[in-house]
Amino acid sequence: MLAGAAVIGSCADDATTEAHTHHTDDTPALARSTTGVTRNRLRVPPVVGLGGLVLTAKPGTATIIPGKSTPVWMYNGSLPGPTIEAAQGGPAAVTFQNALAEPSITHWHGHHADPANDGHPHQVVAANGSYAYQLTVAQRAAMNWYHPHPHLRTGEQVYRGLAGAFILRDAVDTGSATNPLGLPAGAYELPILIRDASFDSAGALQFSNKSAGFLGNTPLVNGTYQVELPVDAGVYRFRLLNNCNARVLRLALNTGAPFLIIGNDGGLLDAAQSVTEITAAPGERFDLLVDCSALGKDSTLMLRDRAAGWDVLQFRGTGTAGVKCAIAKGSPLSTITPLTVGATVTTRRFSFDAMTAINGKSYDMNAVEFSVPFDTTERWVFVTNGNGPHPVHVHGCHFQVVSRTGGRGKVFEWERGWKDTVLLNDGETVEVNIRFTAAKGLYVMHCHQLAHEDSGMMANFAVV
Ligand code: C2O
Ligand code: CU
Ligand code: CU
Numbered sequence: 001m002l003a004g005a006a007v008i009g010s011c012a013d014d015a016t017t018e019a020h021t022h023h024t025d026d027t028p029a030l031a032r033s034t035t036g037v038t039r040n041r042l043r044v045p046p047v048v049g050l051g052g053l054v055l056t057a058k059p060g061t062a063t064i065i066p067g068k069s070t071p072v073w074m075y076n077g078s079l080p081g082p083t084i085e086a087a088q089g090g091p092a093a094v095t096f097q098n099a100l101a102e103p104s105i106t107h108w109h110g111h112h113a114d115p116a117n118d119g120h121p122h123q124v125v126a127a128n129g130s131y132a133y134q135l136t137v138a139q140r141a142a143m144n145w146y147h148p149h150p151h152l153r154t155g156e157q158v159y160r161g162l163a164g165a166f167i168l169r170d171a172v173d174t175g176s177a178t179n180p181l182g183l184p185a186g187a188y189e190l191p192i193l194i195r196d197a198s199f200d201s202a203g204a205l206q207f208s209n210k211s212a213g214f215l216g217n218t219p220l221v222n223g224t225y226q227v228e229l230p231v232d233a234g235v236y237r238f239r240l241l242n243n244c245n246a247r248v249l250r251l252a253l254n255t256g257a258p259f260l261i262i263g264n265d266g267g268l269l270d271a272a273q274s275v276t277e278i279t280a281a282p283g284e285r286f287d288l289l290v291d292c293s294a295l296g297k298d299s300t301l302m303l304r305d306r307a308a309g310w311d312v313l314q315f316r317g318t319g320t321a322g323v324k325c326a327i328a329k330g331s332p333l334s335t336i337t338p339l340t341v342g343a344t345v346t347t348r349r350f351s352f353d354a355m356t357a358i359n360g361k362s363y364d365m366n367a368v369e370f371s372v373p374f375d376t377t378e379r380w381v382f383v384t385n386g387n388g389p390h391p392v393h394v395h396g397c398h399f400q401v402v403s404r405t406g407g408r409g410k411v412f413e414w415e416r417g418w419k420d421t422v423l424l425n426d427g428e429t430v431e432v433n434i435r436f437t438a439a440k441g442l443y444v445m446h447c448h449q450l451a452h453e454d455s456g457m458m459a460n461f462a463v464v
Contacts, residue, residue, distance in 0.1 A: 039064065039228035039314055041219060044190060045164065049376075051092040051130060055081065055106060057148065057162055058099035065224050068203025072161035072223075073100060079223035080243070081146065081164025081195050088170055090136035097130045102234055104157060105131060105152050108166060109283065109393070110144030110265055110420050115441030118395055121151040121365055122442070128157065136454045139398075139438075140418075141173030142267035143191070143239040143285045151458075155245050155450035159207050163243050165191035171336050172268065181333065182421065183238040183262070188323050190229075193205070193222050194280075194305075194312060195243040210454040211355045212387075213246025218307065219312045228314045231292040231301075235324020237262075238288045242280040245450040248389050248423065249280040251312070253290075263287030263415060266398035266418020269332035272327050273413035277306065281391035281423035283448035286414055289325060292317065298440040331363050336417045339377045339433035346376075350445070350459075352384040352392065352424060355452050358445070362456030368442065369459045377435040382398070390427040391448040396463065398436035421448055436463040 003040045055076060061069045062079045086092070093367030096106045105125050107119030116123075125131050125431045148157035158272045175181045182276040183189070196216030198206040208214055241420075242249055251257070253276075261273040265285050278286060295301055297319030303312045327333070348370065356362050361369070373376060380399070398418035401411050407428035415422065424430050436443075446458030 002186040014320065016054050021367050037311075039226050040224050042190075042227050042229040042313070043079070043224045044222060045078045045080055047085050048093060048169055050086040050090070050137070052263075053092070054095045055086065056097040056099050057104055057106070057147075057157075059101075060157060061243070062161070062194060062223065064220065064223060065379050067312050069116070070199065070203045071161060071203060073157060074147065074161050074207070075164055078164075079161050081162065083164060083191050084166040085147070086137050086166075086168055087205045088137050090138075091134035092136075094133040095130055096125070096134050098125050098127060100157070100387070101127050101151060103127070103149055104148045104153070104162075107149035107395075108144060109147050110142060110285070110398075110440035111135065111166070112139045112396065113394070114439030115443060118443065119149045120395075120442060121149055126149045137168050139168065140169050140267040141170040142265065143167050143241070143287065144264065145241055145243075151363065151455050155454045156207060156209060156359065157279055158243070158253055159206060159245050160451055161195070163193065165193065165239060165241065167239065176360050181327070182325055184323050185325070188232075189237040189239065192238045192240040192313070193243040194240065194249060194407040195220050195245075196247050209451065209454065213449050215247050216244075217461065219308075221232055221313045222378050228316055229316045230322045231295060231315045232322030233293045233295060234378070236290050236292060236322075236324040238290060240280070240288055242284050243283050246282060248282070248307060249301050250277055251280055251308040252277040253306055254305055255289070260289040260329065261286060262289055262327065262333055262413050264414050264417060265420045269417045270333045270336045271330055271333055273416070274329040275413050278414055279332075279412065279423065280420065280449070281451065283391050283393050284423070289327060290315075292322065294322070308400060333361040337462050339435055340378050341379050341433055344377050347379040347381060349383065350383045352382065352390040352447060352457060354385065355387045356456040358457055358459045361445075361459070363458040365366075365460070368462045369427050371464045372436055372463045374421065374440050374463050375435060380429045382422070382424045382432070382436050384424050384426060384428065386426050388424060388428075389449065390457070391421050392424050392430070392445070393421040393448045394434065394443070394444050394445040396438050396443040397434060397436045399432040402414040402429045402431040402433055404428055405457055440464055
């Protein structure tokens with residue numbers, strides 16, 4: 001099941017390798033200080049395969065701020081959870097064990113799971129309970145992620161540390177002799193989970209469940225505080241997730257150099273896009289190539305969040321040669337088959353209202369609000385009456401963004417191809433074409449601002 005076993009998460013130099021294998025209870029390795037900030041080496045979670053995986057959610061402690069012990073909730077004792085990596089195939093048996101003191105269930109965000117294996121709030125298991133999944137990988141390569149999905153408690157459980165990357169492979173992504181995309185791999189491909197958090201003076205996480213959404217006052221990358229990544233002089237593939245509860249990031253490099261965007265929620269784009277800033281809403285993923293080949297030994301490059309004015313992740317040159325990658329702006333990457341609709345298409349309109357409702361109705365776990373025919377393309381229109389941003393997420397499929405009117409007024413480079421989460425800001429109308437081809441049964445759509453989700457901005461629907 002494990003494609004390219006343990007390729008993610010090892011880095012080139014010895015010191016870094018040691019840091020990567022450390023237990024989350026250990027003090028992170030310290031990097032040299034620049035501009036008065038002592039930086040901690042990026043944590044890289046262990047890589048695990050899918051078949052036979054047991055994921056246990058359990059309280060524990062981690063050293064996030066050096067010298068302080070932070071109570072967190074972790075999958076398999078890792079912050080973030082282990083990176084799951086899977087090739088096409090299955091079904092694979094995966095077990096979720098709930099060692100929290102409250103109900104939980106694990107949802108595989110972006111996975112085309114049938115309803116019994118999706119992690120719907122209905123499937124919640126009590127403390128000490130477990131849930132057995134059978135997960136098949138039949139969709140194109142992408143970075144999905146996994147996180148808790150109990151009704152009313154998702155926000156806090158994610159905030160306390162429960163989230164992990166779930167990377168799917170296929171022949172296009174991995175490449176072959178006849179189709180060599182040549183994407184950076186092994187030490188040069190890393191999951192980058194960015195979230196915000198607030199700490200008290202003892203190092204404990206601070207949280208409040210207000211429906212406007214909790215904004216932490218400091219960024220963490222893979223659970224690492226004031227973080228630095230040693231980089232060889234070459235190209236890196238970063239599998240980036242906005243893992244914040246509520247914060248929208250505007251990511252840019254301090255030099256103004258562009259990112260090459262090669263993929264998003266639903267995998268590789270049709271062609272590589274070049275942008276200097278990316279707006280990333282909670283739940284969205286970005287597959288980025290960052291060229292560090294000009295970084296000499298000890299010179300630095302900073303990934304920043306221009307919305308908060310934060311330094312998020314510093315790259316520091318090792319002086320060692322890295323890998324090259326021939327992909328440039330416009331390079332073809334994958335085939336995206338357009339979802340097209342005719343004049344008689346079924347159009348559904350969803351209004352995201354007042355932080356707690358969709359089309360005026362708060363989440364009713366026992367209702368089925370609408371039914372969608374299997375394998376039929378529909379046009380869904382997302383609008384809002386304020387209280388944005390609303391990252392709109394649909395389970396069980398990917399969709400294609402057709403238009404955005406009002407507000408930012410365009411479809412962005414990173415919204416091409418296949419998406420499962422799309423940002424709806426105040427004043428915006430976003431239209432998507434959507435088709436369910438995975439399975440029939442009960443799914444949910446919801447706002448991925450987790451306080452909105454927990455406050456009822458979620459709806460059940462059935463694929464029939
Ligand atoms: Cu990541 Cu139902 O969501
Ligand atoms: Cu999801
Ligand atoms: Cu919302």
